Amino acid sequence: MTPDDFFSFAKKHEAEMVDVKFVDLLGSWQHCSFPIDHLDKGTFEDGLGFDGSSIRGWMGIHESDMLMVPDPDTTRLDPFFAKPTISVIADIVDPVSGKEFTRDPRHIAKKAEAHLKKTGVADTCYIGPEPEFFIFDDVRYEQNQHRGYYEINSVEGAWNTARREEPNLGYKPVFKGGYFPVSPVDTFHDLRGEMVYEMRKIGIVVEAHHHEVATAGQSEIDMQFQPLLKMADQFMWYKYICKNVARRNGKTVTFMPKPIFEDNGSGMHSHTSLWKGGKPLFAGDGYAGLSQTGLWAAGGLLKHAPAILAFAAPTTNSYRRLVPGFEAPVNLALSARNRSAAIRIPMYSKSPKSKRLEFRCPDPSCNGYLAWPAMLMAMLDGIQNKIDPGAPLDRDIYEMTHDEMTHMGIKTTPGSLPEALDALEQDHKFLTRGDVFTDDVIQTWIEYKRAKEIDPIRLRPHPHEFYLYYDN
Numbered sequence: 001m002t003p004d005d006f007f008s009f010a011k012k013h014e015a016e017m018v019d020v021k022f023v024d025l026l027g028s029w030q031h032c033s034f035p036i037d038h039l040d041k042g043t044f045e046d047g048l049g050f051d052g053s054s055i056r057g058w059m060g061i062h063e064s065d066m067l068m069v070p071d072p073d074t075t076r077l078d079p080f081f082a083k084p085t086i087s088v089i090a091d092i093v094d095p096v097s098g099k100e101f102t103r104d105p106r107h108i109a110k111k112a113e114a115h116l117k118k119t120g121v122a123d124t125c126y127i128g129p130e131p132e133f134f135i136f137d138d139v140r141y142e143q144n145q146h147r148g149y150y151e152i153n154s155v156e157g158a159w160n161t162a163r164r165e166e167p168n169l170g171y172k173p174v175f176k177g178g179y180f181p182v183s184p185v186d187t188f189h190d191l192r193g194e195m196v197y198e199m200r201k202i203g204i205v206v207e208a209h210h211h212e213v214a215t216a217g218q219s220e221i222d223m224q225f226q227p228l229l230k231m232a233d234q235f236m237w238y239k240y241i242c243k244n245v246a247r248r249n250g251k252t253v254t255f256m257p258k259p260i261f262e263d264n265g266s267g268m269h270s271h272t273s274l275w276k277g278g279k280p281l282f283a284g285d286g287y288a289g290l291s292q293t294g295l296w297a298a299g300g301l302l303k304h305a306p307a308i309l310a311f312a313a314p315t316t317n318s319y320r321r322l323v324p325g326f327e328a329p330v331n332l333a334l335s336a337r338n339r340s341a342a343i344r345i346p347m348y349s350k351s352p353k354s355k356r357l358e359f360r361c362p363d364p365s366c367n368g369y370l371a372w373p374a375m376l377m378a379m380l381d382g383i384q385n386k387i388d389p390g391a392p393l394d395r396d397i398y399e400m401t402h403d404e405m406t407h408m409g410i411k412t413t414p415g416s417l418p419e420a421l422d423a424l425e426q427d428h429k430f431l432t433r434g435d436v437f438t439d440d441v442i443q444t445w446i447e448y449k450r451a452k453e454i455d456p457i458r459l460r461p462h463p464h465e466f467y468l469y470y471d472n
Contacts, residue, residue, distance in 0.1 A: 001072040001073050001075055002072060003041040003043075003044045003072055004041070005072065005075075006044070006070075006072045006075050006086070006088070007036075009075055009077075009086065010036050010086045013077050013084045013086070014084055015036060015077070015083075015084040015085055015086045016035060016036050016037075016083070016084070017033050017034065017035060017036060017081070017083065017084075017085045017086070018033065018034050018035075018036050018039060018070075018085065018086045018087075018088060019031050019032075019033045019078055019081070019085050019086070019087045019088070020032055020033070020034065020048060020068055020070055020088055020089075020090050021087060021088070021089050021090065021236075022068050022089065022090045022091075022092055022104070022106070023104075023105050023106060023236060023367065023369060024055045024056045024057065024058070024105075025055075025056055025057030025058065025103060025105060025367070025444070025445065025448070026056055026057065026314075026367060026448075027105070027365075027366060027367025027368070027369070027370070028056075029236055029239075029240060030055060032048070032050060032068075033085070034048070036086070039070075043070065044069065044070055044072055045069070046067070046069075047067030047068055047069035047070075047090075047093055047095075048067065048068050048069075048070075048090075049065060049066070049067055049095070050066055050067075050068060051064050051065070051066070052064050052065065052066035052092075052101075056448070057103065057444055057445070057448050058101075058103055065095050065096075066092055066093070066094065066095065066101065067092070067093040067094075067095050068090035068091070068092055068093075069090055069091050069092075069093050070088040070089070070090045071088065071089055071090065071091060072088065074087075074088050074089035074233060075087070075088050076088075076202045076203070076237075077201075077202070079198050079201060079202070079241070079244075080240075080244045080248075089106070089233055089236070091104060091106055091107060091110075092104035092106075092107065102438050102440060102441060103440070103441055103444060105232075105367055105369035105370050106229075106232070106233075106369050108369055108370060108373055108436060108437060108441065109228060109229045109232050109368075109369040109370075109372070109373050110229055111373075111434065111435065111436045112125075112228060112372075112373035112376050112377065112436045113125065113227070113228055113229055114434075115377075115380075115433070115434035115436050116274075116376060116380065118434065119380060119384070119434075121274065121276070121281075121293075121380060121383055121384070122274035122275055122276045122281055123275065123276050123277065124227055124274070124275045124276070125227065125228045125272065125273075125274055125275075125372075125376045125379075126225045126226065126227060126228075126271075126272065126273050126274075126275065126356075127225060127226065127227075127228050127231040127232075127270060127271070127272055127368075127372050128222075128223065128224065128225030128226075128231075128270070128271035128272070128356070129223065129231065129235065129268050129269070129270045129271070129362075129364075129368070130220060130222050130267075130268060130269045130270075130271075131220070131221070131235070131238060131239075131255065131266075131268045131364040132212050132218060132219065132220045132266035132267055132268065132364060133218070133219055133220075133242060133253050133254060133255050133266055133364060134154075134214070134216060134217055134218050134219070134253065134254050134256070134259055134260070134266065135154070135188055135191065135216075135217035135218075135219055135246055135251050135252070135253055136152050136153065136154050136216065136217060136251065136252050136253075136254065136259075137153050137154050137155055137250075137251060137252075138151075138152070138153040138252075139151070139152050139153075139252055139254070140152075143460060148460060148461065148462075148463060149463060152216070152259060152260070154215075154216035154217045155187065156172055156173055156178075156187055156188070156215060156216050156217045157172060157215055157216040158172050158173065158174050158175050158177075158215040158216070160172055169184070171184045171185045171187070172185075172215065173185055173186075173211070173214075173215045173216075174215060175214070175215050175262060175263045176213055176214065176215075176263055176264060177213075177215070178211050178212060178213050178214050178215055178218055179210075179211065179212060179213045180210055180211060181211060185211075186211040187217075188211065188217055188219060189211075191245065191246070191249055191251065192209045192210075192219055192221060193209070194245050194249070195209075195221060195241055195242050195245045195246075196209055196221060198241045198245060199221070199223075199237070199238065199241055202237060202241075204223055204234050204237060204238070205223065205224035205226075206221060206222065206223060206224070207222045207223065207224050208221075208222045209221040209222070212264070212266075213263075213264040214260060214263040214264040214265075214266075215260070215263055216260060216263075217251075218263075218264065218266065221238070221242070223235075223238065225271060225273075225356075228372050228373065228376060231368065231372070232368040232369045232372060235368040236368075239255060239364075255363075255364040255365055256315075256317055256365060257313070257315065257317050257318045257320065257321040257363040257364070257365055258317050258318075258320035258321045259317075265320065265321030265328065265363070266321070266363060266364055267321065267328070267329075267360065267361075267362065267363050267364075268362045268363050268364040268366065269344075269358050269359070269360045269362070270312075270358070270359045270362050270371070270372065270375065271346070271356045271357070271358045271359075272356060272357050272358075272359065272372070272375060272376075272379070273294075273355065273356040273357065274293070274297065274379065280352050280353050280355055281293045281294065282294030282297065282355045282356060282357065283352030283353075283355035284355075287334070287336070287345075287392055288334075288336035288345035288347065288392070289345070289347075289350070289355055290345060290355065291355075293383055294355065294357065295334075295388075295389055296382045296383045296385075296386050296387055296388075296389075297357060297379035297380075297382050297383055298334050298343050298357055298379075298382065298389040299382040299386075299387030299388050299389040299390075300378040300379045300380065300381045300382020300383065300385075300387050300430075301342075301343060301357065301359055301375060301378050301379055301382065302332045302333070302334065302342065302343065302387075302389050302390070303378070303381075303382065303387055304374075304378040304381065304427060304430055305332050305342060305361060305378075305413060306413065306414050306419070306420060306423035306424075306427070307374075307378075307420070307423045307424040307426075307427040307428060307430075307431075308361075308371070308374045308375060308378055309322075309361055309362075309413060309414055309420045309423075310417075310420040310421050310423065310424035310445070310446070310449075311366060311367070311370040311371045311374045311424075311445070312359075312361060312362035312363070312366050312371040312374065312375070313361060313362060313363050313365075313366065313413075313417075313420065314365060314366050314367070314371075314417070314420075314449070315363075315365045315417065315453065316416070316417045316453055316454065316457050317365070318363050318365060318417065319414070319415060319416045319417060319420075321363060322361065322413050322414075322415075323415075324412055324415075328361075329341060329342050329344075329360035329361055330342070330361075330412045330413045331393060331405075331410055331411075331412060332410065332411045332412060332413065333389075333390060333391075333392065333393035333408075333410050334389045334390070334392045334393065335392050335393045335394055336392065336394065337394070338393055338394055338395070338396075339360070340393075340396075341360070341392075341393045342359065342360055342361050342413065343357050343358065343359055343360070343389075344358040344360060345357065345358070346358055357379075359375060361413055370445075373436060373437070374431060374437075377430050377431050377433065377436060377437070378430060380430075380433075381430040381433075390408075390409055390410075391408055391409075393408070393410060417449065417453070417454060418450075418454055421446050421449055421450065421454075424442065424445075424446060425442075425446055428442050
């Protein structure tokens, strides 16, 4: 779409306002709205000014002036404003150098795609994520010097079988019993459907939606695979739509990986494949129908998984989900069908076009503009350095002893965000090839996470510590 097309689109929908959105370092959309007549064709080159010092992980107050430059290809009609409003995603530019801002996550995703083509290995990296999320009726939380608590509630919550609902009709999905039930147990079919219809209106191709394993409204909406940058843009729309549709129905959505104790967390299994000249590169006659290229790509993902997870499972809460011995895929191994392995090879179809790697460790709290480029860079490293993924894990992991796991050389994912950040600090050269991730971005990410998330969690007493230690 050209700038002229943008203004024609706005005229067609009788829109007098444009909402310019961009993503901060951690993966949240920020926005500012302008009357449509405030923009002209030059805006798509010159940009619009804003204060970059107020954006998480960006500039200091002494160098705060930044420009957001709208990308006309991202033009959509925003579904959540009272009057017709055109939405467009912006890239961030430094007004002094005139260059794209290196800490802009969307810029990193664009560089990753360009680097892929430059290597000659492939020309397209496809991403197909499976984001999971919870739909709650109520959430309350507080933390201060004398009190710290959270409380969530859902009409579907298994804990509400005895609640006075006048009448309580039952039909609550039990803990770990929410996968695929029909109504009346699944009470959120129409709400998820409303989310899907809004996604389809802006061009997102949805493959399926369903209730997920956990109680209390855990859900999943699957998008059809797309090139990396396009999917990262769509993932921002996905979160935006889910949250706003829930809100207008008196509900709240969270992409927090582990909001419920003793039930399944929310992951985001990310399917990925490389193509060149319109042909898939991962299909072959190797293990699970993979090509040698696909196996090497898996080797790169497994080798660098601890560092990747600093971006792909980026919160302290992520590691409440990634716990050995429970439902999470913490074992750094390859498997055709074993869902406890970090990489699964889906076997639903024999078509070469469907052959892909399913990296199961990421969760939806991540920034797709960072997590998926990190995965791509790891796969490229695996291919270019012919990294062996090791023996596949086709046994039930829960029947294996620790010695058997050690003998097979199977390692596990980091046990905490500090461990993942340490891994990133020690292993990030693969990310900086082609200047895709800069040292500045990596160090800024590590420092922000340590100072703004890890240290605050360390400093606060946990409610369960009172249960464990108060009467010692």
